[in-house]
Amino acid sequence: MDDSSLTADDIGEYAERARLDPDRFDPEEQAAAMETQDTLVARLDGLDMPTAPDREYWDPDGDDDPNAAFLSRCDIQRTDEGLLAGLTVAVKDNIAVAGLPMTCGSPLFADHVPAEDATTVDRLLDAGGRIVGKANMDEFALGGDAATMRFRLARNPNDPDHQPGGSSAGSGVAVADGLADVALGSDTGGSVRFPASFCGVVGLKPSRGLVPLTGFVQFSKVNDEIGILADTVEHVARTLAAIAGPDPKDAATVGSSPEAYVDVVAGIDAGAAETLTVGVPEELFGGARAVDETVRAAIDALAAAGATVREVSIPDFEYAVPAWWAIAMTEAAAYVEANGNDYWQPSVTDPAFTAAVEAAFAERTDELGDYPAEAFLYGQHLLAEGEEYYARAQRARELVTAGVDDALDGVDVLAGPTTPMVAPAWEGENYLADSTLDEAVRTTGPFNLTGHPAVSVPCGSDDGLPVGLQFIGRRGADASALRAAAIWEAVDR
Known part of the structure; x- marks a missing residue:
């Protein structure tokens, strides 16, 4: 200086x-x-700063990875014992794996190599997981059309002409294509649950503050969570058990209390439906007719297996998406303006990444894609002209959170469509266009805002494209949401 x-x-x-x-x-x-x-x-x-370990990585092979699940490949394993022994793992490219590029899906960071593993990555390796690559993603985890896939266009394994779901697109593709048993993604407004629903795999957004975010490029302190995609509910539960819990480097996790996730889902059979009470909020329906019908048929199947099903309502739900958007965009703009420093909470930040953000935005913003550029611009508008709305949004968040808690009173979980549509085609459809953004995230974004856990499981298809069924649990009761998902898996066998 x-x-x-x-x-x-x-x-x-x-x-x-x-x-x-x-x-x-x-x-x-x-x-x-x-x-x-x-x-x-x-x-x-x-201060002595860490240096990146010498880890081998290589470019993905189009023949072995035809739907562009990965941005780089590797083979990293610390032990062959633990909860994740025998499981292969993909890691979204906004979560640090030391010694490998962490691009955040953007040319701005094509050369950035973190020196330390994210806490979640460290815990994966301690638990016996074998990391096989960095998963493809939309630029800065903002997207929904082909233009935001800056390096490789990820395609839906069920139909390559359709989208796999953003922004954790590669994480969903890797699991659906059998290239990884488990994948880490991130979820700000549905970015784990969209690819889970569109690709036909299981996807969990955990409760706020349960999974450490150290080493993750966190745009929104309120809405961001590291989530899990996997081929089965059991593998999601195992991964959550491995990565959840307090991290001294992440103040948001202080006081978090992991549950016995593996025990809760182990050995579940269809008979367990008799112990399940499901609330069905009308507010989560009203999207594509075929999606609504498929999800209601799945809920009817749970009822036929013995589950108690009740119609419920979420008070003040109409404020959810406006509040989610105001908070997410304000916090994203503040994060970029602060060069990746988390001023909002006492957590450990990587100085090298801060320097990389500063240099990238000072020298090469012409390389930034249009969609994130427009999002950051609107965020600056909110910072300059509309900070009152950030305060209003926080009040709305309290109302919506209380509304979801009210809907959960007397039931184990809420259930509804994960997404209001099946995977759109790459050509001619953009589910995050201005006219459709609020509708697209209407069933996912609210639970980022409120911090409730939400898990998506496949429940059928429409014209060959998967439909997702979403279970929402009480805050901190991720085990209840996973148990409901495991019961559905057993009923659907």
Whole structure:
């Protein structure tokens, strides 16, 4: 840090950014004071920083990975014992695997290589998981059309002409194509559950604060979670058991209490439906008719197997998506403006990534795709003109959270469609266009806002494309949501 060239204009600019009168400061006096204070701060330059391990990786082979599940391939295993022994794992490319590129799906970070594993990755390896690649994703986890897949266009294994679901597209494809048993994704408004629903696999967004986010590129403190996609509910449960729980580097996880996820789903048979009470909120329906009918048929099958099914309602649900959008966009813009620093909570940030963000946005923003650029622009609009709406959105979040809690009163889980549509075609359909965004995330985004766990399981198809059934549990009761999903798997066998 070198402030020897600070000018009166610099001091004036800092004052204006702090919304202070520049005339109250003597520029020479402030420049000298800042230089002295920077000498103190610069002692931090003496910290030893980690260096990236030497891990081998290579480009994906189109013949072995025809639907573009991966951005890079690897073969990393620490032990062959543990909860995940024998399971292969894909990791979304906004979660750090030390020594491998972490692009966040963007050319801006094509050369960024983290020096430390994300906490979730470290825990996967400790549990015996074998990491086989970094999964493809939409740029900056923002997308829904071909233009946001900047390196490889991921395709739906059920029909390559259709979308696999964003933004954890590669994670869903890797599991659906049998290239990985388990995949980590991230979910800000449905980005684990969309690919789970569209590709026909299981996908969990856990309760807020249950899974550590250290080493993950977290845009929204309220809405972001690292989630899990897998071929079975049991494999999701095993992975959650391996990665959940407090992390001293992530203050948001303080006080989290993992449950016995594996025990809860082990040995479940269809008879367990008699112990399940399901609430069905009308607010989650009203999308594509075929999706609604398929999901209602699945709920009827649960009832026929002995489950108790009740119609319920979620009060104040109409505020969910506006509040979700206002919070997500404001926080994303603030994150980029702060060069990837999480000022909002006392957590450990990677200085190398902060430097990479600063350099990328200072020098190469022309490489940023249109959709994330427009999202960041709107976020800046909210920061500059609409911060009142961030405060209003937080009040709305409390209302919607209370509404979901109210709907869960007296039932084990809520159930409804995961997504209001099946996978759109790549050509001619964009489910995240301005006119359809609020409808697309209407069944997923609200539960990021409220922090409730939500799991998607396949429950049928429409014209050969999978339909997802979503179970929502109480906050912190991820085991209940997984148990309901396991019961559905048993009933559907």
